[in-house]
Amino acid sequence: MFGKIQATALALILALPVAAHAAKVKIGFVNSITGPEAPIGENLTNGVTLALEDLKKKGIDVELVREDDTGKPEKSMAAFEKMATRDKVAGIVGPYSSKCANAIAKLAEKYKTPLLIPVASKEEITRQNLKWTFRLSATTYDYATILLDMATSLGRPKTIAIINENTDFGTSGAKSAKDYAGKKGIRVVAEEAYAPGSPDYRSTLTKIKSKNPDLVFMVSYVADAILLMRQSREIGLTPQAFLGAGAGFATVAFAKERAISNGVFSSTQWTGDVNWPGAKDFNKRYIAKFGKEPTYHAATAYESMMIMAETAAKAGDNREKLRLALKSGSWNGIMGEVKFADYEGYTNQNKHQMLVEQIQNGAHQTVYPPKYVSKKPVYPFPGWK
């Protein structure tokens, strides 16, 4: 009996100083670790890894609960429920893709657990008046507007063809492009939604080629981006510009395929050479640690984890306090200024400045807006080699 009390006392004495030094927070992180979106998911994982290092330096010890959604909404939902109820995390960061994020946004409301979505861009996610869901990244509407703004500032495109994956991100991106093209007076001559993972897009592309569009706008994930461009080259589709709405077009793997990637524009949430505080440093550290360049996904995941963990550490174990702190706080880090605001029908949406990059000789270069330019844009499309 006496031994037990002694042991408890000893344990308390040993535990107290640790508790006093490091604030401990439990955060959930749901991501596509396996499955078809895994190559992009890896960027998010790496971003979070760097965030955990930095949080430790700041004296915040994060107990991270990782869940893999394999890119499937139902798995994402199961992961969210588990983390919110069984693991009792303070808040959750993730998931990667729009289809998953859209599925769990409502669960955040149900379980009253703050959800910070780093990069899933489907507009509607933050348009449902959800109080517990926050989003760091800009939306698909911004993906389309920044690209078309750029195209109209560089040339005089009159027609556009839209090709998109028939998932949440793709459909939402295509719809935004169509709306904004209408406002800019650009006529939509073809709209093609495809099911991802098909080995052959030639027939679709031939149909588009026959319409002879000035702009070709594509919303695709990694592998399809490469395939679409490869087969565009095969059939000789040559518009004034290929516009890629982020995702697959922003990856290093895509840029490395020089024969097909040269001259392609891609909208992006972040670039390695942008002058937001710590961005360049993050870029360097990431390359040093993981041996490849980070995509914007990594940066958004890093910043989301920093914001979530720092705010959670201040709010203690109280989820309602955490939600209010996220709502009222503002940050300035590698993603520029962040504030979760309500505007134009959005709730808890960060008004993020999008950028456009162009692939020039195998590397992504920031080419728009003028304030952030690192290299001059090449327009119109120089043609296939």
Next chain:
Amino acid sequence: MTIFMQSLISGILIGGVYALIGIGMTIIFGVMRVINFAHGDLLMLGMYGTFYLFTLFNIDPFISIVVIIPLMFLYGGFLQKMFINRILGTLPQNQILLTIGLGLVMSNSVMLAFTSDYKILSTSYSSSSFDILGISISTPLLISFAITAVITVALYWFLLKTDTGQAIRATAQDREAAQLMGINVKRMSIIAFGLGASLAGAAGALISPTYYIFPQVGSTFTLKAFVITVLGGMGSIVGATLSGILIGVAESIGGVYFGAGWKEVVVFVLFLLVLLLKPSGLMGKSNV
């Protein structure tokens, strides 16, 4: 008209590879009455083999099938001897679970070894093409179609003319009768699974210059192989060849005239129609 011809030709070319995948599955089903749900994963192994032969030893993907086919044959034979032979007489659901399990082990081991990164095999001719009457024909697809045709003809010859081929067909027709006639059916099963695996591996090698490679790529092709096998008539090699090309063309033309998102619908409507009119498949025998 150009668009129609373009999609028809693209469809036939891609259909050739589908046919190769389907033939592999249908041989396995014919001999063992086992639906091989690991078929796509065997194809994925073929893709990875080709990828590494190309990047490490600079062996052209189309030449690498000379290495891939025997390797996959041995691997398929090994799987049959170690696993499939043990469950031949058991309930169908056990067989399905076993092949699905084998597939999962394969895809996850590959993910562990090579990460889930997409691998793109870029040869000098990966996106090259030539024009005939305004129709662009992809060079790598045309080559792979030609190789597919050669492999298919060789396979027919093997099954029709050689003793082993005849023994395999006999086993497929009636396992017990074949055994009574002195055919070593276990050995035939090993050869059949080896053949199926090497065809899947060859198909993987043939599409890797134009497609992309990642550990989970198999599931798409398993489903496709299954549809091709059923549509052609379970166990019918001619049926699988025909339905592979039919599905390639249906996807391609459906993609153009109904929109790319609808091509799967076109394929499955066609599939249902064929099964309604001919429940045993295009070339299936109704009593099987």
